Amino acid sequence: MALSRFAQGPATAAQPESQALLGELQVCDPPGDPLEALLERNRGFSRAWQAMSRESDPVKRLKLKTEFFYGGCQINPQALNEGQRPWAALLSCADARVAPEFVFASGSGELFQVRCAGNTAFDDAVASMEYAVSVLKVPLIVVLGHSNCGAVKAAMGSDPLTPLLEGLVKPIRASLVSGDSLSQAVQGNARYAAGLLPARSAVLKQAQASGALTIRSAYFDLATGLVTVN
Ligand SMILES: [Zn+2]
Numbered sequence: 001m002a003l004s005r006f007a008q009g010p011a012t013a014a015q016p017e018s019q020a021l022l023g024e025l026q027v028c029d030p031p032g033d034p035l036e037a038l039l040e041r042n043r044g045f046s047r048a049w050q051a052m053s054r055e056s057d058p059v060k061r062l063k064l065k066t067e068f069f070y071g072g073c074q075i076n077p078q079a080l081n082e083g084q085r086p087w088a089a090l091l092s093c094a095d096a097r098v099a100p101e102f103v104f105a106s107g108s109g110e111l112f113q114v115r116c117a118g119n120t121a122f123d124d125a126v127a128s129m130e131y132a133v134s135v136l137k138v139p140l141i142v143v144l145g146h147s148n149c150g151a152v153k154a155a156m157g158s159d160p161l162t163p164l165l166e167g168l169v170k171p172i173r174a175s176l177v178s179g180d181s182l183s184q185a186v187q188g189n190a191r192y193a194a195g196l197l198p199a200r201s202a203v204l205k206q207a208q209a210s211g212a213l214t215i216r217s218a219y220f221d222l223a224t225g226l227v228t229v230n
Contacts, residue, residue: 024079028072028110029087034140035216035229038088041105042227044068049225068105075109086112089132091193092144093119093151097222100144104227112138118151118189119143120171121196130203133213141197141204141213144227145190146220152186171196183219187230190217 030037048068052061089112090100100111112132114125121143132138145152154161155172175192176185194217198205207213218229 021079021082022085024076025083025085025109026087028075028107029085034088035142035214038104038140038142039227039229041072042103042225045103045105046225069102072105072107074107077108080109084109084112084136086110086132086136086138088140088142089113089129089138090142090144091115091119091121091125091129091197093117093146093149095146095149098144098146098220103144103220103225112136117168118149118155118172119145119193120168120189121193121200122168122171126197126200126204129197130201133207134203137212139213141194141215142229143190143194143197143215143217144220145186145217147183147186147222149182149186149189152189153182155189156182156185187217187219190219191230193217 030041045068048064052064055061055064087110088104090104091114092098092100094115094117100106100113104111112128114128116122116125129141132141151169152172154165155169156176161169171192172189175189177188180188194215197215198208204213204215208215216229218227220227
């Protein structure tokens with residue numbers, strides 16, 4: 001499989017076709033620091049988001065969105081059929097308004113993602129990030145909370161929840177600080193999950209210690225479309 005070739009890393013990928021494929025898969029990689037690249041792309045998204053919010057005509061909103069999102073790079077789908085080499089990973093909320101491809105103006109194959117309500121570091125999320133870092137060589141994980149997060153709201157409240165939802169909000173409740181506003185709680189929850197990733201995974205901890213991996217938490221404001229690192 002193509003992925004098993006990448007597991008060895010580019011330095012040991014002997015076949016020329018592997019190097020050629022790797023080049024194709026990395027054609028949209030931003031130069032420089034991946035965190036700065038995410039934030040720069042988000043600033044562009046934010047400008048489009050705010051322009052769309054001022055436009056009442058849905059067709060014109062779509063035009064604004066299309067002009068913005070289709071101005072970027074796109075990896076050849078034939079290469080994506082053979083493998084993936086994402087340059088950043090997101091642990092983000094399942095919320096329908098928080099799709100990382102939109103928020104960070106990225107195409108297929110660029111962002112590895114785990115999404116669940118409340119962006120918590122549950123078992124399979126940590127395992128997925130281990131895969132992203134150890135096999136796909138992803139250098140950056142961002143845990144992305146967002147304004148008006150329903151999962152964090154549920155964790156702060158006392159409404160009865162199903163047993164599975166109780167399990168989902170349990171790690172969010174562990175991150176809560178008394179007196180916090182919702183936005184403070186969202187940011188605290190993202191920081192908490194970002195801290196849990198290396199705490200729960202020797203693979204992630206080692207990658208972070210070696211400098212091969214950066215883990216950060218961030219906050220997406222739905223009103224402005226802007227992401228801030230916290
Ligand atoms: Zn949410």
